Amino acid sequence: MIDLRSDTLTKPTDAMRAAMASAEVGDDVYGEDPTVRALEERVAGLLGHEAALFTPTGSMANVLAVGSLVQPGQEVLCESSAHIARAELGAHAAVGGLTMRTWTHPRGQVDLRAISAMFAPDLGPFFVPTAAISVENTHNFAGGAVLPLQDLRDLHEYAVGAGARVHLDGARVWNAHVATGTPLADYGAVADVVSVCLSKGLGAPVGSLMVGTRDAVAQARVRRKHLGAGMRQVGILAAAGLHALDPAHGHVERLADDHAHARLLAEACGVDPATVDTNIVVAHRPDAPAFVAAAESVGVRISAVGPTAIRLVTHLDVTRADAERAAALLARL
Numbered sequence: 001m002i003d004l005r006s007d008t009l010t011k012p013t014d015a016m017r018a019a020m021a022s023a024e025v026g027d028d029v030y031g032e033d034p035t036v037r038a039l040e041e042r043v044a045g046l047l048g049h050e051a052a053l054f055t056p057t058g059s060m061a062n063v064l065a066v067g068s069l070v071q072p073g074q075e076v077l078c079e080s081s082a083h084i085a086r087a088e089l090g091a092h093a094a095v096g097g098l099t100m101r102t103w104t105h106p107r108g109q110v111d112l113r114a115i116s117a118m119f120a121p122d123l124g125p126f127f128v129p130t131a132a133i134s135v136e137n138t139h140n141f142a143g144g145a146v147l148p149l150q151d152l153r154d155l156h157e158y159a160v161g162a163g164a165r166v167h168l169d170g171a172r173v174w175n176a177h178v179a180t181g182t183p184l185a186d187y188g189a190v191a192d193v194v195s196v197c198l199s200k201g202l203g204a205p206v207g208s209l210m211v212g213t214r215d216a217v218a219q220a221r222v223r224r225k226h227l228g229a230g231m232r233q234v235g236i237l238a239a240a241g242l243h244a245l246d247p248a249h250g251h252v253e254r255l256a257d258d259h260a261h262a263r264l265l266a267e268a269c270g271v272d273p274a275t276v277d278t279n280i281v282v283a284h285r286p287d288a289p290a291f292v293a294a295a296e297s298v299g300v301r302i303s304a305v306g307p308t309a310i311r312l313v314t315h316l317d318v319t320r321a322d323a324e325r326a327a328a329l330l331a332r333l
């Protein structure tokens, strides 16, 4: 079975498991886990921010990140298929007490005209004040689309002028970085707070980080404990992330292979490979669930992301040969 449902399916490599097994650990609630500290410093440094906080999931990193910018009773603006709006089960409302309004773009892009039309900083006691704008790079449900750096710079400049702040859901910012060559710090510079995932294409079994100012991260550390995620000898998990980010192991650089494999699969599914920016292919078909079942029966596992859309995701555990075989099987179907 070639499993193309998600890049979260990757399993830790033997070398990663060895790094985890030998990690130096301490009690992280006491701030005494050196491996967690090292990971937090490394990721903050990569994004050009002051500090970072290790979290069990990207959803929690997003809740802490957005919550650091938006108070209960305020709103965040985001694209209508953003992960924070579609795939976090309402946590931002349920836990953070905030509301969302959305703009819609088929490729998940920044639409400054729509954003400025919605923007409502303080219109008196009858309107929800806009505190932040959230963007997702790469954009998951828009097929791994990259947001151009210039659009993000324009958005940030607009937000600064308008008195709002910017959240970047960078679960796959690594893919955007590899696909475009844009330094991670350039993406970091256009946001007040960033969340990143180690558990997608980078191949770690678990782990995300919220990245921001020292103050925002200190407050998020308390908030994380509120949510029940003060973790103890968690360096054993942070070690997997540090391993993946070490250039010597190539987990970031090799995302380029995933992107090439995704283009190969796109072609097989009748999708223009030029529209595939990174490691996700979304194809529209009238019979998505039936096609998913047919693919499964020939040994390729993919997902339906709606009644008329299928999604294929390449990752660390899909080799070139797997991608070629899956492409041939899907083309035949």
Ligand SMILES: *Cc1c(COP(=O)(O)O)cnc(C)c1O
Residues within 6 Å of the ligand: 056, 057, 058, 059, 060, 062, 083, 084, 136, 138, 139, 140, 169, 171, 172, 197, 199, 208
């Ligand atoms: C995967 C993902 C997350 C976080 O997901 P978790 O399963 O909670 O780790 C956040 N944003 C985007 C865009 C994602 O793809």
